[in-house]
Amino acid sequence: xxxxxxxxxxxxxxxxxxxxxxxxxxxxxxxxxxxxxxxxxxxxxxxxxxxxxxxxxxxxxxxxxxxxxxxxxxxxxxxxxxxxxxxxxxxxxxxxxxxxxxxxxxxxxxxxxxxxxxxxxxxxxxxxxxxxxxxxxxxxxxxxxxxxxxxxxxxxxxxxxxxxxxxxxxxxxxxxxxxxxxxxxxxxxxxxxxxxxxxxxxxxxxxxxxxxxxxxxxxxxxxxxxxxxxxxxxxxxxxxxxxxxxxxxxxxxxxxxxxxxxxxxxxxxxxxxxxxxxxxxxxxxxxxxxxxxxxxxxxxxxxxxxxxxxxxxxxxxxxxxxxxxxxxxxxxxxxxxxxxxxxxxxxxxxxxxxxxxxxxxxxxxxxxxxxxxxxxxxxxxxxxxxxxxxxxxxxxxxxxxxxxxxxxxxxxxxxxxxxxxxxxxxxxxxxxxxxxxxxxxxxxxxxxxxxxxxxxxxxxxxxxxxxxxxxxxxxxxxxxxx
Amino acid sequence: xxxxxxxxxxxxxxxxxxxxxxxxxxxxxxxxxxxxxxxxxxxxxxxxxxxxxxxxxxxxxxxxxxxxxxxxxxxxxxxxxxxxxxxxxxxxxxxxxxxxxxxxxxxxxxxxxxxxxxxxxxxxxxxxxxxxxxxxxxxxxxxxxxxxxxxxxxxxxxxxxxxxxxxxxxxxxxxxxxxxxxxxxxxxxxxxxxxxxxxxxxxxxxxxxxxxxxxxxxxxxxxxxxxxxxxxxxxxxxxxxxxxxxxxxxx
Numbered sequence: 001x002x003x004x005x006x007x008x009x010x011x012x013x014x015x016x017x018x019x020x021x022x023x024x025x026x027x028x029x030x031x032x033x034x035x036x037x038x039x040x041x042x043x044x045x046x047x048x049x050x051x052x053x054x055x056x057x058x059x060x061x062x063x064x065x066x067x068x069x070x071x072x073x074x075x076x077x078x079x080x081x082x083x084x085x086x087x088x089x090x091x092x093x094x095x096x097x098x099x100x101x102x103x104x105x106x107x108x109x110x111x112x113x114x115x116x117x118x119x120x121x122x123x124x125x126x127x128x129x130x131x132x133x134x135x136x137x138x139x140x141x142x143x144x145x146x147x148x149x150x151x152x153x154x155x156x157x158x159x160x161x162x163x164x165x166x167x168x169x170x171x172x173x174x175x176x177x178x179x180x181x182x183x184x185x186x187x188x189x190x191x192x193x194x195x196x197x198x199x200x201x202x203x204x205x206x207x208x209x210x211x212x213x214x215x216x217x218x219x220x221x222x223x224x225x226x227x228x229x230x231x232x233x234x235x236x237x238x239x240x241x242x243x244x245x246x247x248x249x250x251x252x253x254x255x256x257x258x259x260x261x262x263x264x265x266x267x268x269x270x271x272x273x274x275x276x277x278x279x280x281x282x283x284x285x286x287x288x289x290x291x292x293x294x295x296x297x298x299x300x301x302x303x304x305x306x307x308x309x310x311x312x313x314x315x316x317x318x319x320x321x322x323x324x325x326x327x328x329x330x331x332x333x334x335x336x337x338x339x340x341x342x343x344x345x346x347x348x349x350x351x352x353x354x355x356x357x358x359x360x361x362x363x364x365x366x367x368x369x370x371x372x373x374x375x376x377x378x379x380x381x382x383x384x385x386x387x388x389x390x391x392x393x394x395x396x397x398x399x400x401x402x403x404x405x406x407x408x409x410x411x412x413x414x415x416x417x418x419x420x421x422x423x424x425x426x427x428x429x430x431x432x433x434x435x436x437x438x439x440x441x442x443x444x445x446x447x448x449x450x451x452x453x454x455x456x457x458x459x460x461x462x463x464x465x466x467x468x469x470x471x472x473x474x475x476x477x478x479x480x481x482x
Numbered sequence: 483x484x485x486x487x488x489x490x491x492x493x494x495x496x497x498x499x500x501x502x503x504x505x506x507x508x509x510x511x512x513x514x515x516x517x518x519x520x521x522x523x524x525x526x527x528x529x530x531x532x533x534x535x536x537x538x539x540x541x542x543x544x545x546x547x548x549x550x551x552x553x554x555x556x557x558x559x560x561x562x563x564x565x566x567x568x569x570x571x572x573x574x575x576x577x578x579x580x581x582x583x584x585x586x587x588x589x590x591x592x593x594x595x596x597x598x599x600x601x602x603x604x605x606x607x608x609x610x611x612x613x614x615x616x617x618x619x620x621x622x623x624x625x626x627x628x629x630x631x632x633x634x635x636x637x638x639x640x641x642x643x644x645x646x647x648x649x650x651x652x653x654x655x656x657x658x659x660x661x662x663x664x665x666x667x668x669x670x671x672x673x674x675x676x677x678x679x680x681x682x683x684x685x686x687x688x689x690x691x692x693x694x695x696x697x698x699x700x701x702x703x704x705x706x707x708x709x710x711x712x713x714x715x716x717x718x719x720x721x722x723x724x725x726x727x728x729x730x731x732x733x
Contacts, residue, residue: 431570431572433532433554434570434572435584436555436558437530437554437555437564437566438558438584438640439584439587439591439644440555440587441553442555444583444587448572448580452575453573454574456574
């Protein structure tokens with residue numbers, strides 16, 4: 001009779017569904033990092049002098065920094081001189097005007113990933129800015145958005161077409177020397193997305209980007225900047241999968257959000273990069289700096305993330321609540337299976353009066369996965385009547401995995417109200433047996449129990465994304481548990 | 483329908499069942515009574531196929547099929563239902579969602595078409611009325627935050643919806659006040675049918691005032707030491723378990 005453990009192991013042996021490689025000629029910089037390489041990247045992108053200077057400043061800062069080691073993750077040292085810092089599909093200088101002009105092989109890749117652009121364009125009403133390696137190859141719905149004054153384009157295009165906005169906001173939320181990985185990104189960032197929502201505009205569709213890492217031995221350094229002017233609203237979706245690779249691939253993205261008075265930004269991520277094989281070989285290293293600034297009064301920033309992929313994840317989407325009555329939210333599901341390691345959480349910095357923040361974190365560990373929640377809530381002296389609610393729940397599947405919680409609370413104003421709840425549960429043999437007894441097999445039982453555990457986070461995701469997130473969770477835990 | 487022969491089972495090297503014989507026919511209600519530690523719950527868990535118990539000798543058959551060859555969910559598909567002594571909480575999973583998944587898993591395994599949302603809802607409402615369970619219970623997560631009485635009623639509701647061939651009730655009366663006990667008993671009585679059998683496991687005679695069994699068995703130290711009609715339950719009530727051969731005084 002198959003036991004729960006057998007099923008978990010059988011599922012763990014499933015191959016990564018999205019593991020394949022697309023053959024597209026690359027226009028690649030030689031490996032290594034130097035001022036020359038940075039100048040090469042900047043020249044490739046036809047950037048203005050100020051941006052090259054900005055990159056070089058970041059690089060010089062980075063040289064003096066050391067890689068952080070405080071996270072609860074272990075991995076082989078990264079040789080930054082063996083990484084290629086620029087790769088673009090060859091047809092770069094002749095950018096396609098529509099999907100018809102896109103390399104069919106690239107389109108086929110997206111088909112395999114289950115994200116047919118055309119279908120999305122027509123059916124889902126989602127504007128897709130697809131990043132293939134380092135350069136955006138398709139941007140849709142832009143004209144429709146342009147009528148409202150919404151700018152949604154690749155970062156490189158924004159540098160060309162809206163340099164004043166880029167210059168005004170770049171590095172204002174995540175300074176170029178903020179941390180080791182942010183400094184590296186600032187020096188070599190390749191591309192990413194740029195969003196600008198003008199005053200009073202409610203963006204009529206979910207904005208979406210799919211990332212895909214493909215070029216051999218090429219690190220990806222996305223840079224995303226979203227600005228929501230007074231009274232505006234935008235919901236941004238980010239999702240990704242990656243093909244199978246033998247070498248570890250470094251990914252160090254930076255995302256900056258700025259919400260002005262009464263503006264709202266909802267940023268949702270479903271991350272499913274290649275986690276490595278069962279022994280942890282291959283797989284993406286994901287070191288991300290994401291931060292939002294609630295600049296204006298009553299502004300609101302929500303981060304929702306479903307992290308199922310990567311070999312190593314180091315990621316703390318944060319909010320700086322500067323405006324009075326501003327609101328920060330963080331909803332997270334992080335899964336570590338096999339040898340995956342995730343150290344993730346958030347930082348809520350309360351500066352303004354009556355600012356409030358909510359943190360709901362769900363960590364799931366299976367196989368030999370290690371899942372760490374690391375969160376900081378800081379109430380500054382100026383933050384009169386600030387409030388925070390934190391809830392960190394961990395679920396363990398099997399007995400070789402681990403869950404760790406490091407909540408840091410730092411309160412400098414006595415009027416603050418803080419609530420913190422934490423729980424750790426083992427997906428019980430009892431729960432599985434209960435489901436089995438009702439006729440539900442172990443695989444479905446685990447998926448049901450895990451989805452129930454994550455419900456509070458999933459309901460924060462936009463509808464079409466929630467379905468995908470559940471599927472991803474199933475796939476990655478199927479691979480692991482159920 | 484159910485045939486248990488010379489059943490020996492152990493958990494963590496300790497032998498709990500030491501040769502149980504039990505035969506249950508269609509339409510019958512059997513009560514298995516015994517003091518704490520006599521092996522009542524072990525019998526229930528072994529019937530349902532809990533991994534922790536190892537069967538060392540004897541056999542278990544449901545409608546002529548060897549239960550030992552079947553996984554817990556396969557036993558469920560074959561019509562075996564266990565009302566748990568301690569129903570398990572599944573936070574975040576809606577009670578009706580859970581039941582729908584269970585109903586359809588069983589239907590699928592039996593080669594029947596799955597019920598759609600409308601048909602299922604109809605079935606659920608009808609069954610909830612039959613066993614007198616408040617619909618509010620259906621909207622809450624499975625057993626999460628339920629009172630002891632609500633959990634037991636929920637087991638009865640699940641039984642009503644799943645319509646088993648053989649229902650095993652493991653101390654369903656424990657921890658219930660008299661009103662809850664009556665509701666639970668009424669639910670079971672409403673489900674009594676010619677093609678359905680019940681094994682009611684209990685410590686006390688009290689429940690048997692409301693669910694009148696056809697047969698009563700006394701389980702002591704891993705063996706059935708006496709069987710009889712419903713009058714046996716009353717005898718137990720008067721004499722206690724100490725009055726039986728080889729028995730130790732009731733704890």
